[in-house]
Amino acid sequence: MAKNFIWGPDGALPRIEEHTKRKLDVLKNYLDVYFDTVVRNPAQDRLNITLVDGFSGGGAYQDGPETRAGSPLVLLNAVQQAAIRLNVGRDKPLEINAKFIFVDDEPEHVAALRRELLSRGYAADDPQITILEGTFAEHLPAIIQQINVTQRKGRSIFFLDQFGYSDVPMSSIQAIFRSLDRAEVVLNFAIDSLLNYLQEASADLQLYRQFGIDARFIADWRQRKDENMGRAITQRALMAHIQANSGAKFFTPFMLWSRTDNRWMMLAHLSQHQAARDKMLGVHWQEQNSFTHVGSGGLFTLGYDTRLIESCDSLFNFSAIDRSALSRELVNALPSEVHRIMNGGELEVSRLLSEIGNRTAGTNDDIFQVLSELAQARELEVLSAKGKPKRAGTQIAVNDRLIMPSQPTLFFPSRW
Ligand SMILES: C[S@@+](CC[C@H](N)C(=O)[O-])C[C@H]1O[C@@H](n2cnc3c(N)ncnc32)[C@H](O)[C@@H]1O
Structure with missing residues (x-):
């Protein structure tokens, strides 16, 4: 001892x-x-x-x-x-x-x-x-x-x-x-x-x-x-x-x-x-x-x-510098991950959190922030739990759902 x-x-x-x-x-x-x-x-x-x-x-x-x-x-x-x-x-x-x-x-x-x-x-x-x-x-x-x-x-x-x-x-x-x-x-x-x-x-x-x-x-x-x-x-x-x-x-x-x-x-x-x-x-x-x-x-x-x-x-x-590096990394890494898990359909935010939870040092708030930025850049669309489209830039919640954008983008093909 x-x-x-x-x-x-x-x-x-x-x-x-x-x-x-x-x-x-x-x-x-x-x-x-x-x-x-x-x-x-x-x-x-x-x-x-x-x-x-x-x-x-x-x-x-x-x-x-x-x-x-x-x-x-x-x-x-x-x-x-x-x-x-x-x-x-x-x-x-x-x-x-x-x-x-x-x-x-x-x-x-x-x-x-x-x-x-x-x-x-x-x-x-x-x-x-x-x-x-x-x-x-x-x-x-x-x-x-x-x-x-x-x-x-x-x-x-x-x-x-x-x-x-x-x-x-x-x-x-x-x-x-x-x-x-x-x-x-x-x-x-x-x-x-x-x-x-x-x-x-x-x-x-x-x-x-x-x-x-x-x-x-x-x-x-x-x-x-x-x-x-x-x-x-x-x-x-x-x-x-x-x-x-x-x-x-x-x-x-x-x-x-x-x-x-x-x-x-x-x-x-x-x-x-x-x-x-x-x-x-x-x-x-x-x-x-x-x-x-x-x-x-x-x-x-x-x-x-x-x-x-x-x-x-x-x-x-876990310092401020790393937090901004983390956001940059997540902005680059999340779209392909979301795309993969979504598999052409809808993806509940809670499921995304479960799937990537073990693989990031980002908290849920960090992930929400990046999803919100992606929504503002029209890389993603967000539906509320009731299925209503949410305005880009509004806060993301655990029970929201993500769908592919209607227009093709850098990361995502169009959903139509
Ligand atoms: C690292 S110290 C614990 C310190 C304590 N947790 C703290 O933070 O104040 C480890 C303790 O585990 C006890 N210990 C060692 N092997 C054990 C076992 N198999 N089961 C229970 N206690 C054990 C030791 O006697 C020692 O008191």
């Missing part, structure tokens, strides 16, 4: 690293956006949710002279603050009925977490909080069962902050998405450690096979290792495999550089709903340079993408 994640019996807290702060900031910001989004209806008076921290650690860190909240406290605080924020100006009070499940397989860490919670005023027998000692994988079946009993739609967030890459089996992620419709997973994955330790013999091990790694993958990686872009290409191939094996429809991988360990970590968001993915992407834009996305940002494929080599444009930062 790395020393920055050791909570000992003496009560001393581990020193927090920069990349851990950024990871926890993303978690906090995402939870804020999450609650603001799911509780939009002023008539709603209750939200049932379970927050699972599968690798909870001891609850707090030392940050210079201050104490800083670890992930269990980030989850607890986010719910408490959301309940205050969302009740402002409400006629009907909203209750967030949140259950928290914290798991850690290290008894010292579980003891440290209990101490931390007690010191912050949580009762040892708080009915909302369950603390489990043992591995996440062994506790998962009972956790899923418990969520299913209390929530019809299985609304839950799993924060799976493993240290390496071997403690969250793909079968666990599949079980979550198979059993819980409204589950979302934020997975930490030490992608570079995996690549660095890959040996020829790894192809025979289930640990690697579950990520789609076979003898061919390893041979390709060895061949590319010295090449400038080899690592980025292999990382993306691995992401494509993880997504395919996860059972999640939407997979948004973002990369975080660990200065202490000199390697890339991946923080992936997995969900079954495009809107959830869009919100997480919004958080990455908000956080700007904390995270890097491997690829250009416009439209890309998760697996092998030759443009990575051609453009050497491998690292995409």
